Amino acid sequence: MRRSIIFVVAAALAFPGCGTGLGGEGIGFGGYSLIRARSVEVGDGSVVVTPTREWNRVSSTWSIDDIRAVEDWTLNGSSLDSLSFVTGLKGGRYIIRQSKRAAQQVPKFRSDMTAPEVTAMLESFYRVKAGTIDFRTIGLSPRQFMGYPGFQFDFDHLDTDEVWRRGRSVGAVIDGRLYLVLLDGTRSHYFNAALPDFEAVANSARLQR
Amino acid sequence: MMLSRRALLAGGGGLAAALSAGVADARILPSAMEPLIGPGYKPTDRDEIGLWQQMGRVEEELSGSNLLIKDPALNSYLQGLIGKVGGPAAKDMRIYLARIPEFNAVMFPTGFTVIFSGLLLRMRNEAQLAGVIAHESGHFLRKHQIRQWRDMRTKTDVFAVLAMGAGVAGGAAGVYTGDLARLAELGTILSLFRYNRTLEAEADAMGVRLLAAAGYAPNAMAETWDQLIRELDTSAKYRRKKRDRGYSLFATHPAPESRMADLRLSARDVTVPGRVYDDGRGRYLQAIAPIRAMLLDDQVKLNDPGASQTIIETLAIDGWNGLLRFHEAEIWRLRNRAGDDTRAASGYAAAVGYGDAPPDAWRWHGVMLQKAGRAAEAKVAYSRYLAMAPNAPDAPYIRQLLQ
Secondary structure (H helix, E strand, C coil): CCCCHHHHHHHHHHCCCCCCCCCCCCCCCCCEEEECCCCEEECCCCEEECCCCCEEEECCCCCCCCCCCEEEEECCCCCCEEEEEEEEECCCCCCCCCCCCCCCCCCCCCCCCCHHHHHHHHHHHHHHHCCEEEEEEEEEEEEEECCEEEEEEEEEEEECCCCEEEEEEEEEEECCEEEEEEEEEECCCHHHHHHHHHHHHHHHCEECC | CHHHHHHHHHHHCCHHHHHHHCCCCCCCCHHHCCCCCCCCCCCCCHHHHHHHHHHHHHHHHHHCCCCECCCHHHHHHHHHHHHHHCHHHCCCCEEEEECCCCCCEEECCCCEEEEEHHHHHHCCCHHHHHHHHHHHHHHHHCCHHHHHHHHHHHCCCHHHHHHHHHHHHHHHHCCCCCCHHHHHHHCHHHHHCCCCHHHHHHHHHHHHHHHHHCCCCCCHHHHHHHHHHHHHHHHHHHCCCCCCCCCCCCCCCCCHHHHHHHHHHHHHHHCCCCCCCCCCHHHHHHHHHHHHHHHHHHHHCCCCHHHHHHHHHHHHCCCCCHHHHHHHHHHHHHHCCCCHHHHHHHHHHHHCCCCCCCHHHHHHHHHHHHHCCCHHHHHHHHHHHHHHCCCCCCHHHHHHHHC
16 A cells, blocks of 8 residues: 555555545556666656666556656565656646545645645655655755756655655756656665665656757 | 344445435433443453454554554553543553544454544544543443344344454454554444444443543533534535545444434433533643644645644634644645635744744745745745754755755
């Protein structure tokens, strides 16, 4: 119960009693496809990254989440680690599909959001959609992303499966659109194991116009 | 028998059906509610012994969960409350506080109860909380779990028995054992512990009686009920839908309005005219003080504006303060509709006018001023934030804004 944006939605669907269920949108898990250690377009194609190792891309063909701006990768399965991209998300859009009637909702992105607002939106995503019970910001500091002034957001979260996880997101709002890369993994091992690879991906990201 | 079965079905699925059927049970009187167990109760029948063994494992798992709020002072305060309203079993019952932002409490058949942190957020005073605990105690004192289990078996209601059996077996097999919040989310626990309306009415009447015996205003339970109904209605209205049954134990019961009416009448039965009742508000606020900001935070960040607004306005009946004003502004910021940015901005501005405004109020006040192009004032607010919380995790980001 939780994980990358796509996984979480799927999990919510798998348990129809779940308070965060999306009310019948979509069909369930898709497969994985191989990402090779070379330059690749992610999300809506506006960002190119160059991973230094192979990853598994969570297929969006079968995914319930058809938001083009969002893409998820994993190394060991999305309940252990996940790497998510948000690329060129426009103001007024959401980072996740959700029912307009759901009582609890992830706030929509606005093109004038500052870093504290973007990170608060991510926190609500975890609390509303990923079953997070305890969310702690570890750090928010300025960091360049794709050559633009952005932020680095570090956080810990305890989820309903009683596992502590850690996350890091590097991102920026560029011309009113949101771009970010987000690593999330179990705090006891998988986050640290994937961190160097995440940094390589984040630092290699470039905007493709 | 027909009635009992229909009530069960209504509990399982159709609030609307129960309402339209117009089932009008006579109110159960508090005076009729004698506890069915005494101090130190232990089961002697085979089926109940089996149930207790399973529940022993559930409790063992649960007591080690890292989702519990372990604050010793708060836990001993809650244990003290169950001591006050627990009737003959006051010394036998155990209470656990789980960090789950929902209005809920569950009594397990062996006499341990789980209070959700969202319940503590919503209570205005000790009397209200004691009322919920008294209701839960009522389930234990009236042996509801085993009575319902036997009732279902005699009716050979195959589906109900299967559902119940699956729940109990699930505990043994570790399917849900210890995974506390998943229980809450998946409604597993509700299917296990959903009592029929007669048993709920009994627990209400028993609760009112216990509450009065402990010296609390017996009407506190009806007040709580009224708050919950308003919250569910506002939440649903915001999302343009009808109140759903939700995942709250209380919300799943048929006809909340009629239940509230019964609670009011029962309270009147046991209220002593001219007596001044203490609502214990001071004690209550002191007990939850260490976690009150966290409780508000956990609720507001769920971005359920209707529910959050009702909760905050209910708490503010007893007076506004910086903490409540700050979280009210948070609701608008996260709601994020046209005009909400302005509303949030003035909310933060109002919050920082209170001496007890949390540091975060100054940070967000700064963000809003900055976005409005009032850079100099924003810097003042940010500086105030950093002075109050120099080691805040986002201090590096905020310091950069001051340069």
